Amino acid sequence: MTAIESPTRPAVRQETPSGLVWSIRDCWTEASRHLRALPRNPEVLAFSTIQPVMFVLLFAYVFGGSINVPGYDDYNQFLIPGIFAQTVLFGSTFAAVGLAEDLSKGIADRLRSLPMFEPAVLIGRTFADLIRNLITFVVMLAVAFAIGFRFEGTLGEALAATLLLLAFAYAFTWVNALLGVSVGSVEAANSASFTWIFPLTFVSSAFVDPSSMPSWLEPIARNNPFTIATNAVRALYNGRAAGSDLWLALAWAVGITLVFAFLASRKFTSSTR
Amino acid sequence: MAQGLSKRFGETEALVGVDFEIQRGKVLGLLGPNGAGKTTAVRILCTLLEPDAGRALIDGIDVIAEPRRARARIGLTGQFAAVEERLTGFENLQHVGRLFHLRTSEARRRARELLERFDLEEVGDRVAKTYSGGMRRRLDIAMSLIGRPSVLFLDEPTTGLDPRSRLGMWDVIEELGRGGTTTLLTTQYLDEADRLADEIVVIDHGKAIARGTADDLKRRVGGELVEVVLADPADAGRVIDLLEHRALARGQAVPGTSVVTIPVEDLTGIVPAVVRDLDAGGIRVLDVGTRRSTLDDVFFALTGRPAEDGQSAGDSEDGPGSEAAQLAASHQAQLEARS
Numbered sequence: 001m002t003a004i005e006s007p008t009r010p011a012v013r014q015e016t017p018s019g020l021v022w023s024i025r026d027c028w029t030e031a032s033r034h035l036r037a038l039p040r041n042p043e044v045l046a047f048s049t050i051q052p053v054m055f056v057l058l059f060a061y062v063f064g065g066s067i068n069v070p071g072y073d074d075y076n077q078f079l080i081p082g083i084f085a086q087t088v089l090f091g092s093t094f095a096a097v098g099l100a101e102d103l104s105k106g107i108a109d110r111l112r113s114l115p116m117f118e119p120a121v122l123i124g125r126t127f128a129d130l131i132r133n134l135i136t137f138v139v140m141l142a143v144a145f146a147i148g149f150r151f152e153g154t155l156g157e158a159l160a161a162t163l164l165l166l167a168f169a170y171a172f173t174w175v176n177a178l179l180g181v182s183v184g185s186v187e188a189a190n191s192a193s194f195t196w197i198f199p200l201t202f203v204s205s206a207f208v209d210p211s212s213m214p215s216w217l218e219p220i221a222r223n224n225p226f227t228i229a230t231n232a233v234r235a236l237y238n239g240r241a242a243g244s245d246l247w248l249a250l251a252w253a254v255g256i257t258l259v260f261a262f263l264a265s266r267k268f269t270s271s272t273r
Numbered sequence: 274m275a276q277g278l279s280k281r282f283g284e285t286e287a288l289v290g291v292d293f294e295i296q297r298g299k300v301l302g303l304l305g306p307n308g309a310g311k312t313t314a315v316r317i318l319c320t321l322l323e324p325d326a327g328r329a330l331i332d333g334i335d336v337i338a339e340p341r342r343a344r345a346r347i348g349l350t351g352q353f354a355a356v357e358e359r360l361t362g363f364e365n366l367q368h369v370g371r372l373f374h375l376r377t378s379e380a381r382r383r384a385r386e387l388l389e390r391f392d393l394e395e396v397g398d399r400v401a402k403t404y405s406g407g408m409r410r411r412l413d414i415a416m417s418l419i420g421r422p423s424v425l426f427l428d429e430p431t432t433g434l435d436p437r438s439r440l441g442m443w444d445v446i447e448e449l450g451r452g453g454t455t456t457l458l459t460t461q462y463l464d465e466a467d468r469l470a471d472e473i474v475v476i477d478h479g480k481a482i483a484r485g486t487a488d489d490l491k492r493r494v495g496g497e498l499v500e501v502v503l504a505d506p507a508d509a510g511r512v513i514d515l516l517e518h519r520a521l522a523r524g525q526a527v528p529g530t531s532v533v534t535i536p537v538e539d540l541t542g543i544v545p546a547v548v549r550d551l552d553a554g555g556i557r558v559l560d561v562g563t564r565r566s567t568l569d570d571v572f573f574a575l576t577g578r579p580a581e582d583g584q585s586a587g588d589s590e591d592g593p594g595s596e597a598a599q600l601a602a603s604h605q606a607q608l609e610a611r612s
Contacts, residue, residue, distance in 0.1 A: 022374060029371045037359030040400065106355035110416070113319045113349040115341055116372040 023117035030111075030124025034098070035131060045132070048094075049139045052087035056143055059083060059207065069209045072238075080149045081161070081234040082206030085226065087140060088169035089201055091133040093193040095125055095173045099180030099268075100189035108181075112269070119265040122181075126173045133169050137162070153239025161236035164249060168229045171253040172197075174260035181268045206230050225252040279326040280313050280479075287313040289479040290327065295424065295472075298453040300446070302470025304460055304568075310479040311459035312352065315428045318457070319349045332423050345373075348417030348425045352432060354409035355416075358402040362393050362412050365401060366419055373420040380419070387415040391445065407438030411445060418454070425449065425456045431465060443468060463568030475575060482575050490571045498564055499535045499547055504557035506531040515554045516547060531559075536566075 038045060064075045072078040102108045102121070111121050151158040176193050183189050203221045204210070210221035221227055229252065232245035280288045288310045295301040303311045316322035318329050320340035329336045336343040356365050363384050370380030388397040391411040396404065401412060410430060417425060430446065431439045446469050449456060460466050466473050467487045475483040475490070483490060501512055509526035512533050516524055524535035537543055540563050547561050 026372060029368065033357055033360065033368055036364065037357075040359055106351040106353040107357060109316075109319075109321055109351050110349060110355040110369070111372065112321055113344055113347060114369065114372045114420075115344040115374065120372075 023120065026117040026120035027123040027127065030120045031127040031131075032124075034125060034128035038128070038132060045135065048091060048132070049136050052083065052090070052136060052140045053143045055083050055087065056080060056140060056147070060147055063207075067208060070211075074148075076144075076147065076149055077152065077238055078234065079207060080144045081237050082204075082230050084137065084140065084144075084165055085168070085230045085233055086201040086206050088133050088137060088165050089172055089197060089226065091136055092129065092169050092172040092176050093190075093197060094129050094132065094176075096176035096180035096183075096189040096193040097186055098125055098129075099177055100183055100186045103181065104185060108268070118269045119261075122174075122177050122261070122264055122268055126170065126177060129173050130166060130170050133166060137165070151237055151239070153236060157236045157239060160246075161233045164229065164236070164246070164253070165233050167253040168226075168249060171256035171260070174257055174264055178260050178264040178267060181264055200224065200226050204230060205234075225249070225256075228252065280310075280317065280322065280324050286479050288317075288324070291474075291476065291479070291481050293474045293481065293484070295455055295457055297423075297455050299471040300450045300456040300458055300469055302458045302460060302466035302473040303476055304463065304466040304470075304473050304572075305476035306461055309461075309476045311461075311476055312428055313479075314476070315349075315426050315457065315459060318424075319347055319426055320344055345420065346423040348420065348422035350410075350414050350417045350425070350427050350430060352429050354406070354413040356401045356404075356409050356412050359400060361398050361400050362388060362404070362408075362415075363397040365412060366416055369416045370419045375420065383419050387418060391415045405438070406434055407441050410434065410438070410442055414445065414449075423455060425454050427456060427458045429459055429461065431460070431462065463572060467568050475572070477575070483571075487568060490568065491566050497537050497540045497543075498566055499537055499540075499543055500560075500562050500564065501533045501535070501547065501551070501558055502560040502562075503531040503533065504559055508556050509533050511554065512551065512556055515550050515556070519543065519546065519550070 059079050060076050064079070067075050067079075069075065069078045099108075099122070102111075108121065112118055179192050180189050183192055203213075203217060204224045204227040205221065206226070210218050210227065213221055225248075228245050229249040232242045232249040235242035235245065279286075279290050291310070291314060293301060293303075303314060305311050313322065317324045318331070318336060320336050320343055323337060331343050331346050334343045334346065356362075357368065360368065366384035366387055367380050370383055371377070373380075375383065385397075388394050391414065393408060393412060393415065396408060401409060404412065414425075414427070414430070427446065431442045434442060443465070446456070446458065450469065450471070458466070458469055460469075470487065472486055473484065473490060474481050499516075501516075503509060503512065506526070509531075513524040513526070513535070516535050519535070519537060521536045521538055524533050526533050535547075544561055544563065548558075551558055551561075
């Protein structure tokens with residue numbers, strides 16, 4: 001409490017706050033808020049990684065012997081891409097909780113009172129979540145390799161599969177972002193995001209062939225965008241033809257991203273609360 | 274600065290045509306109980322909320338028409354310490370500086386400067402999660418000052434702080450006031466507004482019901498009070514009659530006690546004069562004293578309700594809803610009747 005500053009002299013600001021460059025820089029500044037924190041809370045990263053690793057091991061060893069899927073001799077080759085897909089989708093729920101927290105702690109108000117590009121709060125958050133998801137994925141991939149999972153196709157196909165996975169998860173990060181800015185509390189955000197993500201990922205081809213499901217459930221499972229993405233990813237990792245699944249999955253990812261990014265940003269920046 | 278601000282949430286009228294202006298370099302206190310509309314007013318001025326009617330200008334910039342430009346002129350410290358717990362104090366400041374579009378070097382320089390100014394140098398490299406409540410609030414205010422705002426908004430800066438941190442925060446805000454930071458302070462604490470604000474606007478149910486300096490407001494309810502403690506409560510009526518010629522308004526017996534309070538214009542020589550009067554009237558008294566009316570008295574006089582519960586006072590010797598308040602209320606009523 002020493003120096004007294006001149007009240008009238010504004011701080012030296014760099015030119016106008018508008019412009020694409022500033023918007024991108026704001027996004028990066030916001031992303032770095034979360035990325036810097038990532039290594040400081042290793043427990044968060046650890047738990048978000050331990051859970052999928054546990055899933056890989058549980059499904060592979062507990063159900064692996066009793067589940068048969070047509071077209072796959074080794075259940076692991078079928079299962080593991082499904083678990084990858086489910087895990088990155090679970091990873092997308094962090095956005096809901098994180099944004100709800102920003103809102104309830106007044107951080108969102110503080111940020112919105114700054115002359116910044118407001119959607120940067122959401123874009124930076126989703127980008128940081130993408131990076132976190134990538135880290136989780138790498139750990140999970142290592143465990144999968146350790147228990148015998150292999151890329152049966154080319155490295156290019158495996159890379160394409162991985163990118164599709166992350167793009168799909170990114171799209172759902174925006175769904176969760178909308179949830180996060182819409183619900184009132186962190187607790188609500190947490191349970192709300194898991195309420196739809198569980199059925200979405202289980203009523204799908206992630207763990208079993210949908211033809212084994214009851215007849216009323218099967219069409220739902222088959223047309224679930226998550227099934228489409230899982231099938232495409234699975235085909236690519238196994239060196240098989242992904243066919244229309246690949247483009248459909250991509251279209252879903254892009255479509256969801258655009259629609260929900262728009263809705264979430266509009267909700268976040270609205271001046272009605 | 275704010276003209277005719279109105280805002281309705283469903284059935285609730287949060288603000289009904291509120292006007293106020295802050296002089297450059299001064300501290301304006303918006304005083305009112307919970308739910309009076311203080312935060313709504315702040316949110317409108319900070320571009321977070323659009324009013325249904327009215328306009329608000331900051332440095333001549335219309336906050337509704339040009340929120341982005343207005344945002345470059347304001348600093349907001351909300352009701353909760355909006356610090357990123359996972360970052361250090363320094364990083365928090367730097368982060369806000371960068372979003373304010375300061376040059377990287379300027380953001381760092383300002384961050385260091387503000388850590389020093391708010392006594393946070395030593396903890397500047399610790400993550401904010403480890404900070405005490407008072408430290409968080411100081412960091413929070415520092416963050417809202419990083420862009421050298423024309424107006425600083427402090428929305429209930431001491432709510433939820435322990436008494437010691439609260440006093441610390443008062444020092445910080447007083448220092449800001451002395452340094453010439455134009456500030457809008459909202460508070461539900463009368464003593465806080467009394468101590469920190471140059472001018473006070475009292476808000477209740479979305480309306481500005483009074484304005485002026487703390488002294489102006491106190492004068493409106495009688496300024497100074499004489500309290501007489503009687504040996505026999507039955508003498509109260511006689512005492513009030515005896516002292517009426519010295520009083521601004523009729524005195525009043527405090528129910529259930531042997532205390533009589535009398536509002537007076539000037540305290541000079543009043544105690545001996547009162548003692549002489551009482552002695553001449555043959556009244557036995559235990560004590561005669563004086564005190565200034567507090568903002569609690571003012572609030573009671575204006576709204577007919579005591580200032581919200583016991584939280585508010587703490588340092589008012591008489592406690593909330595004091596006898597003086599009731600007295601002041603009757604006095605206020607008389608003043609209104611006269612005018």
